[in-house]
Amino acid sequence: MTRHLAAGLVMLFLTAVPAAPHHSFAAEFDASKPFKLTGVVTKVEWQNPHTWFYIDVADEKSDKVTNWAMEMGSPNGLMRAGWTRNTMKIGDKVTVEGSMARDGSPTGNARVVLLTETGQRLFAASSQNDN
């Protein structure tokens, strides 16, 4: 109970942090195409104006692996939301929720990242709701 309460408070804090818009979300991503993907982190670009990370996602039927690129907020916004550059590391298994790119490429805007090992759920400083 206490843990849930604490988690709730953390979420309140995190969601109160302003998102980190830099470019038009709607020009690149489609909010009507949500996804939830689980994969293994292959690369993290902890850089401005947006942190990008890449995950290998295996197709359940064919076992074909696709490397997805995921956009988050800036390191500034993420740090204010409780992240550090080592919160997500290469090799970590993560579940990502967000919106897919309009162009059909394996690219997404991450809204929430769930770290499988710890169960930690992290707000990704997405700018999805800003336009």
Added chain:
Amino acid sequence: MRGMLLGVSAVIFIAAAAGNPRPPQGASEPSQAAQPPAGRGGGGAPPPALPTPRLPDGTVNLGRVPGEKGAWRVPYITNMGMRLVGSDGQPLPELRQAQAAGRAAGPGGAAGGDGGGRGGAKAEPWIPWMPWSAAVYDYNSRNNSKYDPEGYCLPPGGPRLMATPYPMEIIQLPESRRIIMIFEGATHIWREIYMDGRPHPNGEALNPTYLGHSVGRWEGDTLVIDVVGFNENSWLDYFGHPHTDKLHVVERFSRPNKNTLRYEATVNDPGAYTRPFTIAWDVPWEPNGELQEYICQENNQFLYRLVDDFGQPIFGPRRQPGELPTGAGAR
């Protein structure tokens, strides 16, 4: 869920900010006029607002109190067309109605955007459009601000500096008769306001720039900054209200209490709008705020993914039919 929590936070913030500080001295600044009534959050009386800090000579201090942290948490205001105020500093009545409707239903309303959606020029009849500025605004609305210069890591110009997120600081240097503003976001830039009484340069000496040429003076407790000399490379806001190099902005900064910076800007651009209009909003003080580094140009993949109206990359080689973007060498 997130929107609801934001709403809760907003109510808490409003309750905290809606105390009744003493009115600013000198200039008749309607700083409190636009704030909601106290006690809206439900519970008991809101905490009293802290008084406006002052420098030793009595001038309003728009920055930190010595020995403390703090920065102005610049809000994300996506559409300035929803922030017009009348001569009383209050939002225009017709706009208040539209804003309420937009907050209830429009995209962005829950996230600190302004609602209002993307109705283009005709959705903002209070803006004194010229035909061309209305057409450009419609275009920017239709393509979701795809060509926003800030997406290219170019700076905002004019009032958008106070509407692009991440904290900023105002540093008063009375001994050298100037004021410096530093912005973490908005491409990590600074601006200098000359307080030595100099005029704007004339003719060719006025070089068009993103931020323009700023001269300031105090009117009572209000810092009034007159800005001219803008180039045409920036937008007035994220939604894409255009401007020309005839843009003349008069900004008014006041601090009715420690936690509130009241910002007003009168936008006069006879190249784009048939008469001046004034926009205004409050900027909250973040007591523990400090600026971080933000180098927008570092890894701006938006540049490589952006395609024009014909599906071709803005930067880089043309694509073959069906070919997908590859990103900045990331994969």
